[in-house]
Amino acid sequence: MFSKRALAAVALATGSVIALAGCAGSPEPAGTYDPDEKVSLDLAFWGNDVRADLYNKAIDAFNEKYPNIKVSTSFLAFPEFWEKRQTEAAGKNLPDVMQFDYSYLRQYSENGLLLDLDPYLGGIIETDPLPKNILDIGVVNDTTYGIATSTNAWGLFTNPVLLEKAGADEFPGGSWDDYTAWMKDITDASGGEYWGGSDYTGRIQNFELQLRAEGGNLFTEDGKPGFDEARLTAFWEEGQSIRDGIGAPQQTVEEALPLGPFDTAITASELTWDNFGAGYLGNLGESYTELGLVAPPVTEEGAKDLYLKPSMLHSIAANTDHPEAAATLVNFLVNSPESGEIFGTNRGLPASETALAAADLDPLSQQVKAYEESIADRLGDAPPVPIVGYGTLEEKFRQLGVELNFGTMTVDEAVSQFFTEMDVALNS
Structure with missing residues (x-):
């Protein structure tokens, strides 16, 4: 597990840089992705070779459904991942889709760096498999900027x-x-x-x-x-x-x-x-x-x-040229049975009911699932981001x-x- 503390000072020191990089707003969605449109997306995540292999398998499964969306992946260890994002933020050049950490959601969203996902919810991004308390995790100032891939308590x-x-x-x-x-x-x-x-x-x-x-x-x-x-x-x-x-x-x-x-x-x-x-x-x-x-x-x-906290989220950069295709990729990585089957609990216990149903849970993961079910009466709304x-x-x-x-x-x-x-x- 990668330490988040190593970047605490970086987050404060570079806050002013990111503030200068804010975008005016999110592009209006066209509604759905046109499967005949050929687009290229960048996907960035933190992790190791094991997680990279899982993402490659997930992208292969994604391309069976969406062959015209070419996805280029990159990954780094957790500290280096955020150092690179800080640099990209200053130039308004973030990857189209990013694995995102809860601790940075407010910083990036309030500076206009993340796409407003609300127009895609219930459409491109399926919401039926995601309970409201899960969807609310990615909300900052009444706007959704991230979709939780997994949860913990x-x-x-x-x-x-x-x-x-x-x-x-x-x-x-x-x-x-x-x-x-x-x-x-x-x-x-x-x-x-x-x-x-x-x-x-x-x-x-x-x-x-x-x-x-x-x-x-x-x-x-x-x-x-x-x-x-x-x-x-x-x-x-x-x-x-x-x-x-x-x-x-x-x-x-x-x-x-x-x-x-x-x-x-x-x-x-x-x-x-x-x-x-x-x-x-x-x-x-x-x-x-x-x-x-x-x-x-x-x-x-x-x-x-x-409360349930996201182990991680997926977010889309406000600077993306292909918001519908990016939202289609996020939906697949969060909600699809293929994603649940491929990742299992590598990213934490799947937040989506469809992904969770397809995941092969080892005994410890089954124990965590049972634990989170056992504390249902004590679960409240997530705190402010x-x-x-x-x-x-x-x-x-x-x-x-x-x-x-x-x-x-x-x-x-x-x-x-x-x-x-x-x-x-x-x-x-």
Whole structure:
């Protein structure tokens, strides 16, 4: 998996460049693609040779239906992919169709760089296989700029081997205090060999979960913070008992890098996105054939605190000369049974019901599918698309969590630093 943090500074630093590259608006659609029209499209995605081979197979299947659309593909690792897009954005020369990341959707769309997809929805781009909450993921300022290829949700992974060693059951659900108590029981039972979990207050997503349960979000649609200093102070203070011995010591976590404490069997649980499971299993080794996956702690009963997030989206450049053909390609890559059969879960659990039905799901993917079905009552609307610079703030939140765990910073100091950083990000 490629790190998104490496580009956080780039996103902020180049924001002004992209702003200059904005286009006046999206071209009017002709309605449908004329299959007799011969066109050429560029398709860009991030990934590796394995994903490239899958895209080549998908394009071959696409050309069986649309032989007059020639598709040229290119791919890079995640950081290099966005560096290249930044350069192309400045010259209004983005590829016709792009695999797109949620964190950049607002930045590119608000600067006129992405095509308005609304005129194609229900026509060229089929919407029946895509639930409304999935379609809404790609909406910025009431306009659709991306179609999710796949989804994931926040969940709690657990290590069944470590739980058995500790004589502990799966986390049965409950409050954040209940989760902390469950972690403590495992830590105490391990005799210092491993820990029940990590300090969950080091992840901004867990803070977001609590804010959503209270009826808010990290940021409003117009980019204002959805919390004040007192609320962030309370959240970080919530993790003090975990930092005092319940959770894995930060020095132990650092020594495991570049892997994390969960996929090195240092901790028995990890709160994260549910599509991380395959990577965890791969890192834990052959002795692991399964993981536990249950819902995160509850802040308020009945709250719609969870949501489906796109693993990735497909978007079309506003500068494309062939919007109908590009929309036809996007529809195929998202909705077609052929796409589902070819990609499987390489891009995450397919968001389209037709693609999902055709995908051959391995046991872990079936577990993720069952998990997302199990949390249906907690799924609410997706939050506003991340603000420009969100990646920088996410990383700053994590870094401050590290400092808190090392004991080199007080909660008040961490809160002050985060609000200073947030002020810079919101006013750049």
